[in-house]
Amino acid sequence: MNKTISDIAQLAGVAKSTVSRFLNGGSVSEDTRQKIERIIKQYNYVPNTFAQSLKAKKTSIIGTVVPRLDSFATSQTLIGIDEELRTNQYQMLIANTSQDMHREIDAIYDFARQKVSGIILLAAEVTEAHLKAVEEIGIPVLLVGQQHERLHSLVHNDDQAGYDMGKYVVEKGHRQIVYIGVTERDQAVGIHRRQGFQRAIAEYGGSGCDVTYYETSFKMSEAIVTAEAILRDNKPSIIVGATDNIALGVMKTAFSNKIRIPHELSVAGFGGYDITEMIHPALTTVKFHYLQAGKLAASHMIRQVTGEPVEKQTILDVELIPRESVDNV
Amino acid sequence: MNKTISDIAQLAGVAKSTVSRFLNGGSVSEDTRQKIERIIKQYNYVPNTFAQSLKAKKTSIIGTVVPRLDSFATSQTLIGIDEELRTNQYQMLIANTSQDMHREIDAIYDFARQKVSGIILLAAEVTEAHLKAVEEIGIPVLLVGQQHERLHSLVHNDDQAGYDMGKYVVEKGHRQIVYIGVTERDQAVGIHRRQGFQRAIAEYGGSGCDVTYYETSFKMSEAIVTAEAILRDNKPSIIVGATDNIALGVMKTAFSNKIRIPHELSVAGFGGYDITEMIHPALTTVKFHYLQAGKLAASHMIRQVTGEPVEKQTILDVELIPRESVDNV
DNA sequence: CTGAAAGCGCTTACAG
DNA sequence: CTGAAAGCGCTTACAG
Missing domain, CATH: 3.40.50.2300 (Response regulator)
Structure with missing residues (x-):
């Protein structure tokens, strides 16, 4: 069945160390190179990975x-x-x-x-x-x-992502803002992304800008629960989710409550998932590569x-x- | 650094074949079992996978x-x-x-x-x-x-999936039906799923039922192109996509053309992707496990x-x- | 139940 | 440039 390096060596009329050297790019004479190459092709030889790894x-x-x-x-x-x-x-x-x-x-x-x-x-x-x-x-x-x-x-660049989004949101005229973030144990999403957002708000939002921060998990189902609670006791003009999944959860909640997007509530996310441009309305997001x-x-x-x-x-x-x-x- | 089976054997005062036998569930005396076990725990020994695979x-x-x-x-x-x-x-x-x-x-x-x-x-x-x-x-x-x-x-059960959907579509009163399938080289989706659908239509649809079949790829982007073409020269009451992705493409096309779902056009798919219940309107589909x-x-x-x-x-x-x-x- | 020995298929110094 | 030999860390008959 499967040939070993010894078989190849024998067939080519050389020592197996020579075959091994050839295999690993060591120098062999043109003559032996050809012999070995031919046999390897002919028998379709491939070295045994385990033996290689065991040694190497x-x-x-x-x-x-x-x-x-x-x-x-x-x-x-x-x-x-x-x-x-x-x-x-x-x-x-x-x-x-x-x-x-x-x-x-x-x-x-x-x-x-x-x-x-x-x-x-x-x-x-x-x-x-x-x-x-x-x-x-x-x-x-x-x-x-x-x-x-x-x-x-x-x-x-999570900080930049948050910043770009914050700036955009303010420039679109939003002042009653809700940001749904995630645990700070996830530094990238939980801290940097949010901090970039806050920084932009501070820079561009001025005094009349009201941002409330909530926390949820990465699961859409929990985002829905969180969004339900928010919409019950808050009337933001926009909800920004720290991930597209969270934003999708918010949209779902809005649909369920007959809140029209974006006329009555704007929504945005982070991620740039393919699905975000398929849905209606298409989701504003920050795309990561x-x-x-x-x-x-x-x-x-x-x-x-x-x-x-x-x-x-x-x-x-x-x-x-x-x-x-x-x-x- | 990492111990080998020889080390363990020596440490335990037995032969390595004994250790090996112990490791592989062979019979060893209670006494040796304990000795070996202790050493293994102590040194946190784990056998080298390559050596094992090389032999076995x-x-x-x-x-x-x-x-x-x-x-x-x-x-x-x-x-x-x-x-x-x-x-x-x-x-x-x-x-x-x-x-x-x-x-x-x-x-x-x-x-x-x-x-x-x-x-x-x-x-x-x-x-x-x-x-x-x-x-x-x-x-x-x-x-x-x-x-x-x-x-x-x-x-x-693709045949059943197609059948259930076909029956459902007819029972909901649809008679102008478009089914967007995929290549028959994919037998499960391209043939069985469609055939199940056809069978149900034949059984329940009666004579007034008009079904047109189209073919597209698995990509949403192509589904959109196909859907555009369909909606240009056809006026179905429902479009069934052979996959949820295709259905999603159809929905996107409908949104773009300001066709309201489901009032002006119904849409259904196959797959039961999570996203299908998050979007609005939520997609009717056949769920696979x-x-x-x-x-x-x-x-x-x-x-x-x-x-x-x-x-x-x-x-x-x-x-x-x-x-x-x-x-x- | 236990151990010594051979061997799995490679690679790597070491001589020549 | 080439080959003989040792060894990687295991397992597997084979004796005892």
């Missing part, structure tokens, strides 16, 4: 830890990572943690056991346990979506793995997309 | 081939597979082919090289090349979402791998969900 003690696998599989952001980022790794002969291994932090830590150690060459971490939150794990395993790690001074990271983030993450990871210099932190641009869900007041 | 020539990895990562159906199915595999100490490896059939075939061979124990194939289309690959690798394969007499498979399909696929796969008997074909129930997008006429 490393692999060309990059592990990616994701908090969930069913989100636009995750899918797009993964696709980007996968494409870039593939073109560089690396393989992607995915560990889905279903938002369970213990599994996140476990996944890091598991990847280390499997001798992945590097780990890309899409975490919502970076705890001491994360840092400890990263330190212990001694494998390059790249954080995506969050930043931390002790780790390499690649982030979307997830696909590009994934590709960049992969190429940075490869540089880390191969020991090339690589920037400690990369910040990706964002883009405000005005659509129908925000009205002029 | 197989792994506890199940490869999953998916046509795309950014779809509700795929994500949900993957989550189901992953959860079930995890609880059974198997690992999931994902190969995303971005709808490129060559990569699909390559992925099968790649998985074989990596000695995965089984392959779960989420393919839209089964060609001779697929069958050849499956045969050549000699590894258990389970097809999900499509059926084929030569392969184990797990499918959603992707998560359950994933779990079942994983458990069937494990049975195939371990040589237990397993049904050649499994058909999963579907569920019609009437919502706001379909009007009574």
Whole structure:
């Protein structure tokens, strides 16, 4: 059945160390090169990965830890990572943690056991346990979506995103504003995004601007509950959700309560999910470049793995997309 | 740094074959069991996967081939597979082919090289090349979402889905019907789903029922183009899309053309994507149980791998969900 | 129940 | 440039 390096060596009339050298780009004479190449083609030989890894003690696998599989952001980022790794002969291994932090830590150690060459971490939150794990395993790690001074990271410009949105909202004439955020444990979304928003409001809003902040989870269902409560005791002209999902939850709530968007209530979000331009009214949002983030993450990871210099932190641009869900007041 | 089985053996004062036997559930005396266990705990020993696989020539990895990562159906199915595999100490490896059939075939061979124990194939289309690959690798394969007499498979009841929808549409009084399908190369969606629909129309529709069939791709953007064309030269009371994405494209087109849903045009789809109940009007659809399909696929796969008997074909129930997008006429 | 030995398919110094 | 040999960390008959 499957040929081994010994078979190939024998068939080509050389030693297996020579075949191995050929395989790994070492120098061999033109003559032997041809012999070996021919046999390899002929028998369609491919080296056994396990044997390689056992000796080399490393692999060309990059592990990616994701908090969930069913989100636009995750899918797009993964696709980007996968494409870039593939073109560089690396393989992607995915560990889905279903938002369970213990599994996140476990996944890091598991990847280390499997001798992945590097780990890309899409975490919502970076705890001491994360840092400890990263330190212990001694494998390059790249954080995506969050930043931390002790780790390499690649982030979307959340502060800018919040700022652009805040500025836009004020310029559209909104003064009764509700911002639904998320937990501060998620620094990128919970803190930076909101702070950028606040900063813009402070700069452009003037004194008559009234902003109320609420907190909800990343789930649409909870966003609906939160939105229900808000609309019961508040009369904002706009609700800004910290994610498109939250904004979608707000829209759903408005529909249920026969509140017309954007005439009676404007809504905006963050993310730039595909679906946001399919719905009616189309959602105003700040688009993050997830696909590009994934590709960049992969190429940075490869540089880390191969020991090339690589920037400690990369910040990706964002883009405000005005659509129908925000009205002029 | 990392201990090997020899270290453990030495530390415990036994031979490494004994440790190995202990690890693999062979019989050891109570006494040695305790000694070994203690050392393993103490040093947090975990066997090297590569060495294991090199000898055993197989792994506890199940490869999953998916046509795309950014779809509700795929994500949900993957989550189901992953959860079930995890609880059974198997690992999931994902190969995303971005709808490129060559990569699909390559992925099968790649998985074989990596000695995965089984392959779960989420393919839209089964060609001779697929069958050849499956045969050549000699590894258990389970097809999900499509059926084929030569392969184990797990499918959603597409015929029933189409039938339920057809019946529902007729019962709601629709007689001017447009059905937007997809290529017949995708047998499940392109043929079975449509045929079920046709069958119901034939049974319940009577003579005055006019159904026109169109074909589009799985992309929303193309669905929009198709829908534009349809609405230009046709005046149906309802458009049924073969997938929720197509239905979403139809809705978008209706919105753009100021056609009110469902008063002027009803719309329905298939899939039961989460988003379909968040939008307004909420989309009438037939729900497939992707998560359950994933779990079942994983458990069937494990049975195939371990040589237990397993049904050649499994058909999963579907569920019609009437919502706001379909009007009574 | 236990251990010594061979071997899985590679790679890596080390000689020549 | 090339080859013989050792070794990566396991498992698996085979004796005892």
